[in-house]
Amino acid sequence: MSTERAATGLTPGTAAAAPTMAATVARWVSRISWALCVAGASLGLVLPLPVLYEIVMDQLRNPPIWVFETTGYAIIIVVFAASGHGLSTGHHFRVSLLPERLPALARPLARLSAVLQLGFGLVLLLAGVQQVTIDYIQGLRSDTLLAVPQFLPQLAFPIGGIVIALQGIAHLLAPPPERSHDATWR
Numbered sequence: 001m002s003t004e005r006a007a008t009g010l011t012p013g014t015a016a017a018a019p020t021m022a023a024t025v026a027r028w029v030s031r032i033s034w035a036l037c038v039a040g041a042s043l044g045l046v047l048p049l050p051v052l053y054e055i056v057m058d059q060l061r062n063p064p065i066w067v068f069e070t071t072g073y074a075i076i077i078v079v080f081a082a083s084g085h086g087l088s089t090g091h092h093f094r095v096s097l098l099p100e101r102l103p104a105l106a107r108p109l110a111r112l113s114a115v116l117q118l119g120f121g122l123v124l125l126l127a128g129v130q131q132v133t134i135d136y137i138q139g140l141r142s143d144t145l146l147a148v149p150q151f152l153p154q155l156a157f158p159i160g161g162i163v164i165a166l167q168g169i170a171h172l173l174a175p176p177p178e179r180s181h182d183a184t185w186r
Helices: 003-008 021-046 048-059 067-089 097-101 103-138 156-173
Strands: none
Touching (some): 021 048, 021 067, 103 156
């Protein structure tokens, strides 16, 4: 037996299961969701700074006009950017009553869930692109002193649609395993 096989514990008759192409693609798609989640989390980490600035300036009787609106837009972007990663890790609201009661349905229900994720993501993507395009063409701006072009914060919708659809594709290619941290029904 070679030194390499001895180190891995493999004998000549056994082989390590190589990841399938579908699992590899699913892993890369999940990495895209993770990267967008990191971008959203980074924005979330700096979000308290403008609020702190507003508090200080309010005490100095010179409140800024831009903080409330821009932080609201930032929160929306954070939520949509992190949505795909939340689906990949299971840190979202989900009901697992049927798979627990009828384990034979667990895999088909996971596939159905992935198809619904993909469908919802595509609807959100298409509707978001349509809304962004219309508002860009019309030059729609917010009714505030900032007059923010509305297509900018609305870009969160197609971004969310992309990450949700990508995660649906990842779950179709490689359904997530059952998670031990799920609540159990008693």
